[in-house]
Amino acid sequence: xxxxxxxxxxxxxxxxxxxxxxxxxxxxxxxxxxxxxxxxxxxxxxxxxxxxxxxxxxxxxxxxxxxxxxxxxxxxxxxxxxxxxxxxxxxxxxxxxxxxxxxxxxxxxxxxxxxxxxxxxxxxxxxxxxxxxxxxxxxxxxxxxxxxxxxxxxxxxxxxxxxxxxxxxxxxxxxxxxxxxxxxxxxxxxxxxxx
Numbered sequence: 001x002x003x004x005x006x007x008x009x010x011x012x013x014x015x016x017x018x019x020x021x022x023x024x025x026x027x028x029x030x031x032x033x034x035x036x037x038x039x040x041x042x043x044x045x046x047x048x049x050x051x052x053x054x055x056x057x058x059x060x061x062x063x064x065x066x067x068x069x070x071x072x073x074x075x076x077x078x079x080x081x082x083x084x085x086x087x088x089x090x091x092x093x094x095x096x097x098x099x100x101x102x103x104x105x106x107x108x109x110x111x112x113x114x115x116x117x118x119x120x121x122x123x124x125x126x127x128x129x130x131x132x133x134x135x136x137x138x139x140x141x142x143x144x145x146x147x148x149x150x151x152x153x154x155x156x157x158x159x160x161x162x163x164x165x166x167x168x169x170x171x172x173x174x175x176x177x178x179x180x181x182x183x184x185x186x187x188x189x190x191x192x193x194x195x
Contacts, residue, residue: 039072047156049097051131056102060084060091063106063114065136080129080136083109085122093124093156096166102129102136103166105156124156126168145170 026035039057046060055068056079063084067075084091085107094105108125109115124145129136155170 039068039074041074042066044091046091046093047095049095049102051097051102052133056095056097058092058095058104060093061086061114063092065092065095065102065104079134080104082106082127083111083113083115085109085115087116090122090124094126094158094168096158096160096168097131098160098164098166100131102131103127103142103158103168104129104136105158105168124170126158143168 028035042057042059043062043064044060045057045066048055048057050056051067053070055070057066057068058064059066061084063082063086064078065080065082067079069075082092082104086092090107092104092106094103096103103126105124105126108123110123125141126143126145128140128142130138156168158166158168161167
């Protein structure tokens with residue numbers, strides 16, 4: 001028993017020290033690169049895209065789209081604040097820009113304000129907005145997708161294709177098993193928008 005306790009203590013200590021190295025400061029293998037903090041003060045940022053010379057960053061749990069200048073300074077007000085349901089893997093999840101249009105993928109709160117409590121009303125939606133140089137305006141609902149009530153694995157990854165298509169994928173919605181064996185599984189369809 002004493003050996004087991006000593007073994008567990010050594011294993012736990014080694015695990016903690018190895019994790020601190022992995023999850024601590026970044027390790028740089030090329031002296032030509034430098035890692036530094038570009039901006040601080042964001043609340044659960046998840047992804048970003050570029051618009052003009054600025055960066056639009058999504059705050060998953062607040063539903064805010066934050067604009068950051070190319071020197072790392074945030075503008076005083078968000079360019080958009082949408083009502084999100086931000087349980088676990090849901091919230092403001094994806095962004096893609098195409099000229100003066102911005103596409104957002106998020107779990108929209110039906111109450112009209114940010115919500116955390118789970119419920120059957122969750123909808124993952126993709127909206128198109130116009131970028132007027134200051135704000136995101138004129139929302140157009142592009143697609144409404146299924147949303148699993150447990151708020152797991154909503155996906156939200158978006159990207160721009162070579163011919164100006166916007167691609168987005170939903171998550172597995174916490175479904176388990178081998179997806180290729182499910183004939184009509186909507187979770188592995190990659191959707192796209194093209195004018």
